[in-house]
Amino acid sequence: MSGQTTSARLKGDLSLFSVILFGLAYISPGVVITMFGVIASTSGGAASTAFAVATVAMLLTGLSYAKMARAVPGSGSVYTYARKMLDSRIGFLSGWAMLLDYFFIPMVGWLITAIYFNAQFPDVPKWVWLIISVAITTGINVFGMKLADRVNKVLMLVAVGSLVLFATLCVVFLGRHGTSAPVGDAVWNSHTSVSAVTAAAAIAAYSFLGFDAVSTLGEEAEGGAKTVGRGIIGCVAAAGAIFIALSFVMQLVHPGGEFKDVDAAAYHLKVQVGGETYAEIINFVTIAGSIASCIALQASAARLMYVMGRDGVLPKPVFGKLSQKTGTPIIGLLLTAVAGVLAMKLDLTTATSFINFGAFLGFAVVNISVIAHLVRERKQGRHHNLFSYLVMPLAGTAVSVYLLTKLGDTALTIGAVWLVIGIVYLAFLTRGFRRPAPEMTFDDEAEEPAEETATATC
Template identity: 85%
Template sequence: MSSEPRNTMRLKGDLSLFSVVLFGLAYISPGIVVTIFGVVAATSDGAAPTAFAVATLAMLLTGLSYAKMARAVPGSGSVYTYARRMLDSRIGFLSGWAMLLDYFFIPMVGWLITAIYFNAQFPDVPKWVWLIVSVALTTGINAFGMKLADRVNKVLMFIAVGSLVLFATLCVVFLGKHGSSAPVTDSLWNSGTSFGAITAAAAIAAYSFLGFDAVSTLGEEARGGAKTIGKGIIGCVIAAGAIFIVLSFVMQLVHPGAKFADVDAAAYHLKVQVGGETYAEIINFVTIAGSIASCIALQASAARLMYVMGRDGVLPKAVFGRLSAKTGTPVRNLLLTAAAGVIAMKLDLTTATSFINFGAFLGFAVVNVCVIAHLVRERRQGRAPNLFSYLVMPVIGAAVSVYLLTKLGDIALQIGGVWLAIGVIYLAVLTKGFRRPAPEMTFDDDNAPTERDTA
């Protein structure tokens, strides 16, 4: 462990509003809209931009609640922190447990996306082979340490944004030359579209926004504190939503309807259509490189979270709270996430993204409930926050989150339900039948491992 005081690594007051928004966008990775376009278009019956618009509105409602909680609970925050402070330690634990579902399995989605891009480039090699290669590569890098991963990811983000701008431009040029084979309005709503299809697609599209809530953890580093964080969360959701809606709209115009030879690889075929084979292959390699770098960060974050929980006694310390004597990294946790990643061999992108969303939607609903609990506390102390802002809007936000959760596929609901049931049983053991407060998880930077721990 490093002997350097932890607070020397902090960025107190250094982050501007723009930096906070950029952090959220980097975590979200805007290029995900291109990757899952085929799935969203197929599910929405050819109205992908409308599905992304609905998802943006839903995320904005929850983003407003995150902004309120960032002001109410200054410092580094999360759905776990808010639920523990505003509701109950046991509810907070289960919220954190649901959050762990995202962290633990989200690398699996990253590996699956990487395998899909590899397979599109080299179709003669089965997708499962590329999945194994991706898992092994990133696990090996994380096991031996990757101090430059953060810098590499930031560089690749700017490259990725540049490639998105180029792709959007090529789509517009293509439409200028060839036009669209269907009326423009069909990309927003057509004869095959239904409310159920749009909301089901929005539930999948919401995966694109995962990570905007990570902005709430920057409370102590942002210039202006909670006020900047609140604006940053809203700005991040609006900026991401604008990118998703515009890109999905031009893509839907280039390829009207919901029929694809392969919904998972639809983005690659669209790139061939608008830019030719050479362009598609070059951009595909850029996407693969960015995807691998993203997988490194996702897996490292998941392993780090499990290590912190193990060290704090929330998870068995003997398994999760140990570091490798040789490399100083949580190798066991890396191997566990790698094992979970292999599950993707049996899943398609629709199923994988939807069950990751189970934990997210549950967490989003809880954050909205926390705002209502905060309102009750404030009124008891003689203060009267605006009822529309602190009651009506979070009620709508919670209802929308729960509704979107119900629109996930049966497999996603079953996996999420089992995960939550395991959490309830585990919580019962930890609290001696719910009679004691739940142990505290430390998700913030104050109790995080040092650089050597996570290298």
């Protein structure tokens, strides 16, 4: 990580277990409960199968991330891998697609928070709760990022505890009442089809977003790139196991894909297995955890825009400066807040599909980067296993592209427009593609004072 002194670097003392926990914390396994209604409805009542397909798809890409973590030691990302293995301009467009992810991820978080608020207080419209959620998290991020980080860590522990409690209550409920449909229907039934399951898997992939954050721990992990590679696979496998098991149990409690309110299905399931009092208490816990998640998501999106501005990828006078009073990237925070308000017109399915467009595109690029690495290595006389470095990345690319095509028309249209804007902007930055694209440095080197930059980091 250029620009950092040796004393500023963290010690490489994170164990494999710690690395996996880091990835799981970033993913937030409780998202499976929130997404259950959408996945069950889209798959025709086979949510666990959809999550299983998504897990296989993510494992293929996870293996490619692990290879790239070894090939490019240190902090990595889709942008870094594409820039080093393919081309600076492809790397730029990968970073541009990543920005689409980051920009809309807070919007989904706020929408989920508003859904839970509305389930708790149905007399208040969802759009009102959405605006309140956006205002709360934006205010905290503008004035208190360090406090937000501490709150996030505490609420993560609470969220894990509530997840275990919910799973236990589901099992107890099934022990007392059984299920109203054959157990096999939770995996495949007359309303299920390959098309429906893959469409649901394309949405379910949202639940895994964040596992690639493990690739940034190259310097902090004990054992370096080897531990990071194993951590990525372990994180995806652990998250997939949680998602498949819990969605299967939930599908037994509520067979089929019919819900009175798909977005609020999780709340009604909590009432079913634990009663109104439990549902209300846990709902408040979920709301608190959701707000904490939104704080982190918005901070990350704003920081990415700040880094891109600082490095000249976005207009520096607008994006590349921190507030002199608070040391935070206020422009980026306000832009994500404005985008969040757009969620008033969206449902959860459409909102998550925006995120997955950039994710699937990025996953495809990572897989292609592995193949490019193989070609480079062979030219230098170093040979790798063709199945591992060619066949599996090709499969990962094919799966990522296929899932991309299963997203809704709105997501594909917005994603395509976003890419066209990126290409036009890249042509401007590179004087008609004749120059290398500007490089983004995803660390805290900066022209600004060190304490300000650290404040802006989530």
